[in-house]
Amino acid sequence: MALAAAPAAADEGGVSFWLPGIFGSLAAAPQQPGFSLTSIYYHTTVTAGGSVARAREINAGRLPVTIAGNVEASLTGKADLAIVIPSYTFATPVLGGQATIGLMTVSGRNTTSIDALLNASVLAGPFAASGSRFFNLSETDTGVGDLYPQFFLRWNAGVNNYMTYLTGDIPVGSYDPNSIANLGLGHGAIDGGFGYTYFNPATGREFSAVAGLTYNFKNPDTQYRNGVDFHVDWGASQFVTKQFQIGLVGYLYQQLSCDSGSGDRVGCFESRIMSVGAQVGYIVPMGEIQGYLNLKAYKEFESENRPEGWNVWLTLALSPAAAPPPAATPKRHLALK
Known part of the structure; x- marks a missing residue:
């Protein structure tokens, strides 16, 4: 058991503050003034694996004894989350x-869950013995996560749209430092960045990208501090009609600096993940309210020190409908005398 180890993952527990894919198409496009509500169902399935081998020689009387062991471990994570974002846009x-x-x-x-297979052997002179044992650890956390306040500024210049944002983590969610499954992070964080959207209503073509940096504070329970993280979310789409949209989505996540703190026992493991997927969207007129329904699916690859898998997003955004254009004033014909 002293040889057993979970798969190494940068960012504490392999979980970062930033949820890659949270931004997508039309991220920097202007909003309608007033209250809006965005609801997201998010599902992810990820896996990771690793192995470690160690050997040690000791002296048992006159007989040298060699103890060797190898641990093969795999991690599987599944999450089903409800994300709700109420917001207000100022006129x-x-x-x-x-x-x-x-x-x-x-x-x-x-x-x-973590599955681990321990293979051990003992060599004492001409005598040898070996054996193996399987271990499993599985935990589930059901509850409420942290709070994430958000602030956005958007500017529009024709088909070009620009955005800057600031967000962070208030660590009030379900968290146990001794658990391998948590909904809360156990530490605060602050994140900011910039976004751009090209949208031409005449052609229906759209492209958006949002890039940002995350600074993590130390986890007071574990004395572990995640490094600085860089992330890019992007989306490209074509409005086939004025309401129906199809396109591609993707993200890049790269840790820029090492994890640190007295609780860091894995060293400078910097994580990375990339993903590409597809999306469909539909604008739903609902009188004074406009609905926007979007479905995204991502497949991850090029992972490093981080679990890899796939995820699905189903988003329903409700916002005030755009005001109709003013009716044309009839021209009055004057009779000339």
Whole structure:
């Protein structure tokens, strides 16, 4: 058992503050002033694996004894989350742009399991013995996650749209430092970045990208600090009609600096993950409210020190409908005398 080890994963427990894929198409496009509500069902399935081999020689009287062991371990994680983001967009410009404030909440179920196979052998002179044993650890956390306040500023210049944002983590969610399955992070974080959207209503073509950096604070329970993380979310789509949209999505996540703190026992493991997927979207007119339904699916690859898998997003966004254009004023014909 002293040889057993879980698969090494950068970012504490292999979980980062930033949830890759949270941004997508039309990220920097202007919003309608007033209250909006975004609801997301998120499912992810990831796996990771690793092995470690160690050997040690001791002296048992006059007979040298060699103890060797190898541990092969695999991790599987599944999560079903409900993400709800109420927000408010101000009609009065701020710094020449459009300001939006919001609060993201997370609840759901997270299940993580680790399977490990221990192979050990003992060599004492001409005598040898070997054996193996299988171990399993599985835990589930069901509850509420942390709170994520958000602030956005957006600017529009024709088909070009620009955005800057600031968000962070308030660690109030379900968290146990001795558990391998948590909905909360156990530490605070702050994240900021910039976004761009090209959208031409005449052609229906759209491209969006949002890049940001995450600074993590130390986990007070484990004395572990995640490194600085860089992330890019992007989406490209074509509106086949004024309401129906199809396209591609993807993300890149790269840890830029090492994890640290007295609780870091794995060293400088910097994580990376990439993903590409597909999306469909549909704008639903609902009178004074406009609905937007979007389905995204991602397949991850090129993982390093981080679990890899796939995830699905089903989003319903409700916002005030755009005001109709003013009716044309009939021309009055004057009779000339």
